Amino acid sequence: MPDANPAVRLRALRKNFGAVEAVAGVDLDIADGEFFAMLGPSGSGKTTVLRMIAGFESPTAGTVELGGRDVTRLAPFQRDVNTVFQDYALFPHMDVLGNVEYGLRVKKVGRSERRERAAEALRSVRLEGFERRRPAQLSGGQRQRVALARALVNRPRVLLLDEPLGALDLKLREEMQVELKQIQREVGITFLFVTHDQEEALTMSDRIAVFDRGRVEQVGTPAEVYERPATPFVAAFVGTSNLISGAAAAAVLGRDGTYSVRPEKLRLLLDVDAPAAPGHHSATGTVAEVVYAGAATRFVVDLDAGGRLVALQQNLETSSMEVTALRGRRVRLDWDRRHEFAVAS
Missing domain, CATH: 3.40.50.300 (P-loop containing nucleotide triphosphate hydrolases)
Incomplete structure (x- = not known):
């Protein structure tokens, strides 16, 4: 009230x-x-x-x-x-x-x-x-x-x-x-x-x-x-966000519109051929840039469907040399559908 x-x-x-x-x-x-x-x-x-x-x-x-x-x-x-x-x-x-x-x-x-x-x-x-x-x-x-x-x-x-x-x-x-x-x-x-x-x-x-x-x-x-x-x-x-829209939204999400998903909600996987988990979306692409920041690393991924997403991964067991070696590597991004939200244009 x-x-x-x-x-x-x-x-x-x-x-x-x-x-x-x-x-x-x-x-x-x-x-x-x-x-x-x-x-x-x-x-x-x-x-x-x-x-x-x-x-x-x-x-x-x-x-x-x-x-x-x-x-x-x-x-x-x-x-x-x-x-x-x-x-x-x-x-x-x-x-x-x-x-x-x-x-x-x-x-x-x-x-x-x-x-x-x-x-x-x-x-x-x-x-x-x-x-x-x-x-x-x-x-x-x-x-x-x-x-x-x-x-x-x-x-x-x-x-x-x-x-x-x-x-x-x-x-x-x-x-x-x-x-x-x-x-x-x-x-x-x-x-x-x-x-x-x-x-x-x-x-x-x-x-x-x-x-x-x-x-x-x-x-x-x-x-x-x-x-x-x-x-x-x-x-x-507010923070860093990924916006999925246009052809990428149609190809990856199966619908039109603009959607937001935060970088920390994305998992970066090396098995590009594995299917998405139940209740998840996934997209394949190539790592364009790797930004190592000590506690975490940002991966900038150019999607095959068009557009670009940023994934944030904690460096729990990886070193700077290991993560930077992924630059240019084909990868798959996976996320829970509950973490994507439509945003007004």
Whole structure:
């Protein structure tokens, strides 16, 4: 049953910059306490939507509601939201405590309550004992957590995160993905997270909205979006997907249309003459390229029926020399029919 008053409700939201339509009629409901990701490439409209929710941009048309309240024409400070930016925007001349307390100081919250709430926010991001350090004395991950604490201390209904992990190196970014999800679960606030990184969205989110050219292509859980992409764009953008269509679909699947199957669902077999297993489809072809990546290998296979599929195989017992030797080899790809899904053209 839909939430009568979701944390965020967008209806027919549009934004034009001159002749450019950056957001082309977005409808979204984001529930209280949800970790929701808006995922898409640069220029897809996701950040513009975030800025309209925050009040930094005014919609050309449509409405923004927070907790059932229409805030479309309200200033940012009149909305029950806070934003964490990619560059963190910390005050370099203030220590950690001063940065976290700043919003409460502006609101003229008393000193004792201010200190108590700042200490609570720092505990929530695991930065006790860092109160007197300056931003320059912190690591990238610690600065990110200070920015998060500064936003959480105001106890907003919705926390907006604009690619906050983009400036971190890969290992730290992966660690912070897990930490952010744990923090969100503990504080119980709705997190609205903007990212172009598919892994971030899949790792942290309860649900994902995939954006392209100002429109929402699909909304669903990470498993729904990954396993059952609704459009060719979602199939191609979220992870790696194979699209089977045209003559290949007719020859291999026995039907018309466009279908998606993920690389890890394909088994690469050297016996090209063996029949497909019951409930499976198979296709023969030639290995055009082998990409060895340590834990796994990607095999790019040109099908006899036309088109190209990528198969992902874990390197459980094989070495780089063994898998690269398969380049140019005739092979058969086999997959369970339950793992192929029709996608809209």
